[in-house]
Amino acid sequence: MRQASWNEMFAPKREPLVLTPDVPREPAGWRRVFWWEDVLSFLLLSAMVLAVVDSVYRAGWVDEMPSLYPLAFFGMLMAAMLARVRWPEALLHLLALPVGAAASLATILSIVPGATPWARYGELQDRMGAWFNVAFNGGISNDELPFVVLVVPLAWIAAYLSSWAVFRWQNVWLALIPAGFLLLSNVSYFSDQFSFSVLVFLLAGALLVTRLHLMSRSKTWREQDTPYPPFLSLSVLHITFWLAIVLMLAAWMMPQAGESGPLASAWEGATSPIAERATGLSRLFVSVRGPQSASVHRFDDIVPFQGPIELPDTLALEALTQPLDQRAYLRAQSFEIYTPTGWQQASRRDLALEADEITRVDDLVDGRATTSVWITSDGKTGDTMFTIGQPRRVDRPATIQWTISLEDVAGIQATNGLSEGSTYQATGSVSVATVEELRASASVPSSIPDGIPPTFSNASWAYSSALLSRYTQLPETLPTRILQLAVDLTENERAVYDKALRIEDYLRTFPIDFDIPVTPRDRDTIDYFLFDLQRGYFDYHASAMVVMLRTMGIPSRLAVGYVLQPAEREPGSNLYRVTEQSAFAWPEVYFPGYGWVEFNPTPSQPRIQRFEPVAVTIGDDEDGEDVVGSLGLENLPGQIGAGGEAGALPFGGDSSGNRNLWILAGIATGIAAMAFFGAGWGRYLWIRGLGDAPPAARRWEQTLRLASWSGNAPDPAQTPREYASSLRQRVRGVDDVELLADDYVKQRFGQKSDHPTDTQSDEAWEQVRNGLLRKLLRLR
Structure with a gap:
């Protein structure tokens, strides 16, 4: 243990060491x-x-x-x-x-x-x-x-x-x-x-x-x-x-x-008002790229020529359709004003429609059929409503946008808006006119009177002045070589339909390319496409056809929307999950008496199939009603020409005349024997297995047999109602076939007791039978 010294004990006490901190100062x-x-x-x-x-x-x-x-x-x-x-x-x-x-x-x-x-x-x-x-x-x-x-x-x-x-x-x-x-x-x-x-x-x-x-x-x-x-x-x-x-x-x-x-929904809700106000400015910044998942067509008031694009696989909408015999176009809207850099909408008027109110698109035209589709929106297409063909009816309040008349509807918008998951039924009108009907509707006369500009086709005389003013508009700066190309391609054709067909064929030779350059400044895009690029995608192909037709005075316009492709169809159903990869554009050409008719000059999609002209005429009645009604084939098809009054034969009194008589008699006997055998065989095929069948089942089975003989056999995967709807689309004159299918389903899968035939079912069967017979006789 250490002991303290005297010095330490009596030394004076030291002051504690205190460090005073500095206050940092800013430099001056x-x-x-x-x-x-x-x-x-x-x-x-x-x-x-x-x-x-x-x-x-x-x-x-x-x-x-x-x-x-x-x-x-x-x-x-x-x-x-x-x-x-x-x-x-x-x-x-x-x-x-x-x-x-x-x-x-x-x-x-x-x-x-x-x-x-x-x-x-x-x-x-x-x-x-x-x-x-x-x-x-x-x-x-x-x-x-x-x-x-x-x-x-x-x-x-x-x-x-x-x-x-x-x-x-x-x-x-x-x-x-x-x-x-x-x-x-x-x-x-x-x-x-x-x-x-x-x-x-x-x-x-x-x-x-x-x-x-x-x-x-x-x-x-x-x-x-x-x-x-x-x-x-x-x-x-x-x-x-x-x-x-x-x-x-x-x-x-x-x-x-x-x-x-x-998070995405909240952000979209916060920014949507700004985006809606900025929509009108999109025409000024066409070259500005949007989001990678954005729609190719914005469904606003312009369709610009964008140059290189990408088609994302983002879902746009779901479409449930009736059975389709070819690819259908979901039409969003049409555009009338062509500029060297894109399309714009002309001045339009709005008309409010109640739910299920029918528009007037078919009031002044013939040769059209209606097709319904059920659309489920994904929220990316705004308030635009889609139809297959020209807008005819939707099942919710809407506003149609019409141009020169109420029969000329450019597009349709949902009054109360569409959000993600909104579903509506839309009915459109599509042309079912035959090739011959379209060909005869408008043609170019053989001579042009004095005073008519050579750039203005004589086909224009088949159209109203209001239609021509709106749908033949072209900028004054359009190069004249576009007109010359259109004339060179169609100089041997007089019918407007044939001229459109020649141009469509020519443009389908231009390959598809989504990575094309933007049109150089001070160049017309269609001129650049036709004579320099000679490749592109649907916006360019469709626009080129519209412009070339307009140079010849043929009213036409651009329509945009989506195409229903088999690759996007759900297996075993008619439900299509439509993505942006199905974005499309196509020309619509006006034919007097038949309205707007779609064409497809883009080779990435097949041609639009038309009804071909009938090769065989049945009797004197255009629809064949008298001939079919005279057949009396309720139980036996195929007895054609069994009755009727024979004309007088020029018999003579010499041996050669008798010899001719026996030859003719032998031929007649052979024909009669063949007819008798054919009638018997036809009757066997007609009633085979139907002896004890209820009336509803017998009518439905005979409908299937007639349809199969005419080349419209059912798909094994189809239900009776699905097949009836498909048959009604493919064969004209069988509008009541769905009633026969309903009767059969009720009898087959409902009550087992027999269902007596009523007047309505008999009339429906007669109408369907006659329609199928006309189809059978025209094919064979």
């Missing part, structure tokens, strides 16, 4: 610009802003977008330096704006072609002048430069204001919230570039928010002479960094845009 003067605290804040702000710039740049909205990184960085640096100058803010902004405008102009001119800066500036003036002319006078612009002119200065302004908010106002939220909104909007359109830009933004934003809060507290401490560690901000930054890493990992595991239903 020019040193303030290079203070490490501000430099660190600037680096975090740069990372956050440039992450947004990177997202916009990598999205590839247009091909000619210049690099925005130097411009944004310059805007942030300029604002950070001016923020330390204690002059009035308005004066500082007035000094900054000319500098920012010059930097933005230099960035824009870097992508404008020209040998000198003055030549580039002249090119910029010309292109912007043309764009403003389209903006104020109507039309479609496919120039990318106006979008670049809009984005470049906005990038500088956004970067400048973000830096000003941080370093002058000390308010990080004014920088963070607008930048985050822009980033989220961009990512919601282009989901595949979610990772890098969003994660950097989240990391830099979290660090900057924490740092600015600490800097604000540090300023208060300095004003109060409260000491604190000089490198406290670095310690807090270190802790915040790891917390931000956790936030980044959580963000990485979040569903990407479009994969989270509730």
Whole structure:
């Protein structure tokens, strides 16, 4: 144990050592610009802003977008330096704006072609002048430069204001919230570039928010002479960094845009009002790419020529149809005004329809049939309602858009809107006119009277002036070689139908290519397609046919929608899951007396099958009713010509006459024997197995036999009702066949007791029998 010495015991007591902490001070003067605290804040702000710039740049909205990184960085640096100058803010902004405008102009001119800066500036003036002319006078612009002119200065302004908010106002939220909104909007359109830009933004934003809060507290401490560690901000930054890493990992595991239903729905609901208001501006920025899953056709008031496109496999709608004998077109709307860069809608009027109210599209035309379809919307096609053919009826309140008359309906919109999962039934009208009927409806006379321009076809005299004025419109700048090509292709044809067929055949030789270049400026797109590209897709093929027909004075228009393809049909049903890969466009040509008739010049889809002319005429009645009624074949088909009065034969009295008489008698006897044998065999086939069958079953079985003999045998997978609906579509004059199918189903699968034949069923059977017999006799 140690003993204390006398010196230690009686030595004077020492004062305790007290360390007085210093209060960190901000550097003054020019040193303030290079203070490490501000430099660190600037680096975090740069990372956050440039992450947004990177997202916009990598999205590839247009091909000619210049690099925005130097411009944004310059805007942030300029604002950070001016923020330390204690002059009035308005004066500082007035000094900054000319500098920012010059930097933005230099960035824009870097992508404008020209040998000198003055030549580039002249090119910029010309292109912007043309764009403003389209903006104020109507039309479609496919120039990318106006979008670049809009984005470049906005990038500088956004970067400048973000830096000003941080370093002058000390308010990080004014920088963070607008930048985050822009980033989220961009990512919601282009989901595949979610990772890098969003994660950097989240990391830099979290660090900057924490740092600015600490800097604000540090300023208060300095004003109060409260000491604190000089490198406290670095310690807090270190802790915040790891917390931000956790936030980044959580963000990485979040569903990407479009994969989270509730989040996507909420975002769509918040942005839909803005998107609807901006729809009218789409004609001014046609070259701007939309989201990767967007519709090829936006179903608004324009159809631009977009150049390269992609057909995503995103679901557009579901369609449940009646059995179809060929691919059907789901029609959305039609377009009347052609411009060198795309199609526009002409002025239209609206008419409100009650549910199930019938339109007047078939009031003045013949040779048309109705087809119903049940549509379930996926929410991506707006309020547009689809029909197979011209809109005739829908089962909910709607508004039709008509042009020159109520019989000329361009499209139909749901009055109360359509959301995801909305289902409606729509009935359309399609042409079933025969080739000969269409061919005879309009033709070009052999001579053209004086005063008729050679570019105006004589076929125009078959149409009304209102129809011609609306549906033969073409721009004055249309190259005349398009007309010359149309005339060369159709010079040997007089019928409008044959002219359309020749043009359709010619365009189907142009191969399909979705990766075509955008039409060069100052070129007409159809001229470029016909004489330079000679490849493309449905928008180009269909538009070329419409334009070529219009040059000859034939009314025609462009229709857009979807095509029902077998690949999208659910096996064993008539349900089609229609995706954007089925987007389509086709021409509609007007035929007097028969209305609008669809054509398909696009080789990716088969031709539209027409009813061919009948080769054999039955009796004197066009419909064959008298002949079929005289057959009396309730129980036996095929006794043709068994009755009737024979004409007198020129018998003579010589041996040669007698010999001829015996020859003729032998021939007649052979024919009679064959007829008798055929009648017996036909009767056996007709009643075989039906001796004890109930009337409903007998009528249905005989319907199947007649239909099979006429080449319309049922599919084994079809139910009686499905087959009846299919047969009614394929064979004219058997509209009541579904009643026979219903009677058979009730008798076969309902009550087992016999169902007596009633007058309605007998009349239906007679009508169906006669229709099938006419079909049988025409085929054989």
